[in-house]
Amino acid sequence: MSEVHRTALVDPAAKLARGVTVGPYSVIGPKVELGEGTWIGAHVVLDGRIKIGRDNKIFHFASLGAPPQDKKYGGEPTSVEIGDGNTIREYCTFSCGTVQDVGVTRIGNDNWIMAYVHIAHDCQVGDHTVFANVATLAGHVQVGDYAVLGGFTGAHQFVSIGAHSITGVATVLLQDLPPYVMAAGNTAKPFGINSEGLKRRGFAAGKITTIKRAYKTLYRSGLALEDARRRIAHQAAKSPELQVLVEFLGRSQRGIVR
Numbered sequence: 707m708s709e710v711h712r713t714a715l716v717d718p719a720a721k722l723a724r725g726v727t728v729g730p731y732s733v734i735g736p737k738v739e740l741g742e743g744t745w746i747g748a749h750v751v752l753d754g755r756i757k758i759g760r761d762n763k764i765f766h767f768a769s770l771g772a773p774p775q776d777k778k779y780g781g782e783p784t785s786v787e788i789g790d791g792n793t794i795r796e797y798c799t800f801s802c803g804t805v806q807d808v809g810v811t812r813i814g815n816d817n818w819i820m821a822y823v824h825i826a827h828d829c830q831v832g833d834h835t836v837f838a839n840v841a842t843l844a845g846h847v848q849v850g851d852y853a854v855l856g857g858f859t860g861a862h863q864f865v866s867i868g869a870h871s872i873t874g875v876a877t878v879l880l881q882d883l884p885p886y887v888m889a890a891g892n893t894a895k896p897f898g899i900n901s902e903g904l905k906r907r908g909f910a911a912g913k914i915t916t917i918k919r920a921y922k923t924l925y926r927s928g929l930a931l932e933d934a935r936r937r938i939a940h941q942a943a944k945s946p947e948l949q950v951l952v953e954f955l956g957r958s959q960r961g962i963v964r
Contacts, residue, residue: 708740711748723760738771741790754802755785759815764794774801774827776845782809789815789833796821803828807846814851832869850885850950852907854900868954870907872900882958884924885951886917894963896925909947916945924955925964931955 708726710716716728719736726740729748734740738752741760746752748766756771764770771786773779784803787810788794798819803809807828813819814833823837826845835849838857843849847861850869858876861867866882873879874890874897883889886899899921904914920941924934935955942948955962 729766735771755783756788756802757785758788759790759792761790762788762792762794765796765798765821767796768794768798770794770798770800771802772799774804774845776801776804776827778806779804779827784809784827786811786813788813789817791816792819793817794819795823798823798825800825801827804845820857826863838875850954852903854903856890862960865960866954866958869950870900870903872903879963881961881963882954883963885954887921887963889963896921896963913945913947916941917947917951920945920948920951924951931962931964 707724708722710728711730713730714728714732716734717736720734721739723740723742725743728746731748732746732750735753737755739757741758743761744758745763747764750764751769752771754771782805786800786802800811803811804827811827811829813831816833817835819837820839822840824842826843828845829843829847831849832851834852836854838855840857841855841859843861844863846864848866850867852870853867854872856873856875856877859873861879865879868883868885870886871883872888877890877894878892879894888897888900890897899917901914920938923937938948939952942952
């Protein structure tokens with residue numbers, strides 16, 4: 707039903723679905739579940755309570771599901787959940803959650819996660835994201851759908867990264883990055899909207915223009931954040947694509963990149 711290399715160590719209690727492949731010298735713990743068609747490369751370690759969906763590719767030397775790098779962690783039964791169709795490249799590390807938060811580190815579907823990416827405890831990552839090499843999330847970070855993190859991007863704990871946003875190389879996020887916004891620098895500054903990414907995802911020209919107008923309201927109008935949010939909320943009544951931005955601004959706890 708599954709193809710396990712003779713040198714791999716797979717605990718008898720692990721649950722491997724049909725079509726799973728496990729490469730040489732990989733280690734699969736007793737509380738691991740692997741969905742149909744998932745491929746595990748060489749020297750991968752899947753530890754702790756971790757549930758991985760179908761058709762994922764996890765490359766060599768990744769370590770997923772181990773205890774968090776958090777001194778408060780006391781061995782509680784927390785976990786990692788990974789959806790379907792993800793590509794996770796070499797040397798990635800994803801930690802399990804903590805009881806101080808939701809207790810689960812979640813990765814959604816169809817994410818493209820390059821080498822040496824670290825996703826810390828209790829992070830919540832959506833669908834269709836791209837993490838370039840060595841992008842790093844501290845604990846409790848949230849990442850929206852279609853976000854793109856440039857290489858060596860670092861996100862402070864509890865930061866939220868909005869849908870369709872994008873960061874440049876070596877960006878440091880100490881505050882929340884709103885949806886659609888491009889940011890770069892240490893510390894991050896905004897540089898317009900992710901127009902090219904929106905075009906690739908089928909956003910019509912009129913919608914992109916509306917998002918640009920909202921960006922100007924947020925960053926160039928001189929309005930206080932709450933006043934800008936109210937004005938964008940008024941615009942969102944006729945432009946539903948702005949609703950995700952309004953909701954993001956309404957729940958931001960750390961302030962936004964400005």
